[in-house]
Amino acid sequence: MRTTILGTGAIAGQHARAIRELAAHGITAQVTHAVDIDADRAARFAAEHDVPRHGTSLAEALPETDVLHVCTPPGAHLDATLAALAAGVHVIVEKPAVLSLAELDRIAVAERSAAPARSGPGTARFTQVVQHRFGAGALRLRRLLDDGALGRPLVATCDTLWFRPPAYFDVPWRGRWDTEGGGPTMGHGIHQFDLLLAIFGPWTEVTAMAGRLAREVDTEDVSMAIVRFANGAMASVTNSLLSPRETSGLRFDTERATVELSHLYGYSDENWTFTPARGQDEAARLWIPEPDALPSGHTAQFVPTYQAFATGETPPVTVDDARGTLELAAAIYRSAFTGAPVRAGQIGPDDPFHESMRGTGPEWAPVKDVPAGIEEVVR
Structure with a gap:
């Protein structure tokens, strides 16, 4: 299976290493694309992890992707997940999956109407990283x-x-x-x-x-x-x-x-x-x-997850599990x-x-300005 890693910060390295380790468990998968809003960071990640293609556009990578690993800041998880499911690409999202219950409910709806999977039978599926469950x-x-x-x-x-x-x-x-x-x-x-x-x-x-x-x-x-x-x-x-x-x-x-x-x-x-x-x-x-x-970690979760993707079965962590x-x-x-x-x-x-998790809000006042550019990561 061809894998794209979206967001090449610190946690992305754990994903790349875990994907390489799948071969020891009889699973053929390769990171073929590294995508990041920062082109230089994507290039460095690609060089370090022997990824053949890198860039700043998820839209360009999706047609050549079977599984998308979303390792961006949480604010960019929703749009990337929706785009992948609509394209028939399985999605593995780092925690937290999204910013709110409303966003996760949108993912649940999108998964029910997802396109046929690019790799394996069935439709594209969603799962969240909760690696401690798998020790x-x-x-x-x-x-x-x-x-x-x-x-x-x-x-x-x-x-x-x-x-x-x-x-x-x-x-x-x-x-x-x-x-x-x-x-x-x-x-x-x-x-x-x-x-x-x-x-x-x-x-x-x-x-x-x-x-x-x-x-x-x-x-x-x-x-x-x-x-x-x-x-x-x-x-x-x-x-x-x-x-x-x-x-x-x-x-x-x-x-x-x-x-x-x-x-x-x-x-x-x-x-x-x-x-x-x-x-x-x-x-x-x-x-x-x-x-x-295997100790708890990404490899321990990715082994049964990729097996489920390959056979069209439900991944071991579902959108309902993430919602609870x-x-x-x-x-x-x-x-x-x-x-x-x-x-x-x-x-x-x-x-x-x-x-929003903030809901009606705590009694203390905001102290930070809204960062610019978060929404650009999935373009």
Whole structure:
């Protein structure tokens, strides 16, 4: 399959390396085009990753593309995705998929009427990068819960405690509602609480707070939430960019065990800890590490995703999966800015938080000018 990478910043390199690694898993794919609003940056990326063609126009690359990887700032995701689906090109979008529920609902409509796929049977499909779902430990834990081996899920904590200095926000699209979509809730913690949802299932209610405590941004720099799930379990979720000792941590307490994951930007089986409950020593034998399994990361997600594209099957992460996670982000903002709990399904098309994560807005005032040129990236 011929692949185009749109947006050649830092995350694009991970995509290029993961696509090369697909060959070891029996998948033939090649990055044939690199596209960026900055022609020089596209050229440097192409030279570094041995990409035969590069330029500034997505429209010129699409006719020779089977799969589009969207690695631009979030504000440019929607238009690129819609153009690709209409052209019969599969789309893999970095997180967050888009800036709002309204935009994701537009993608869902576009996917249902997408053109026949250029490569493989069926029509073009959409998926979002949520690579932490695909580590061996996460897949094992989900399987044990599905089998009932660990009893009922009860309590969880989900912490994204990262640090971004003020200079990080000198990049003009960062820290803005209209180009990044939100602060750490949208751009950073979303990976961890996506994994939380993948393990504990659908959420039903959230109560949250958010604040701009230390960074000169329009968005929050920290948020905290309490989440209730359809199965009755409860979890706390913290998203911070103000934490000098960085860590990404999830803890899952079930009737028969505590299962913990501590890492930063990716994990292997070594990052998991399994503690059986008292009198449940047999449960410890269920946790069997797989040292040869792929760690969480883009390769682990791209292998089953490209296999699905090739066979015309549904990719392992669907637009509905992405929407459940994005809806939780919107609910965190709505609860934080209105002071009221939010239930799943409550944010409908007439709700301001459907159109923007800012919704009715926080009490603090904007501090940044709108960056120019974001819309040019897909031309």
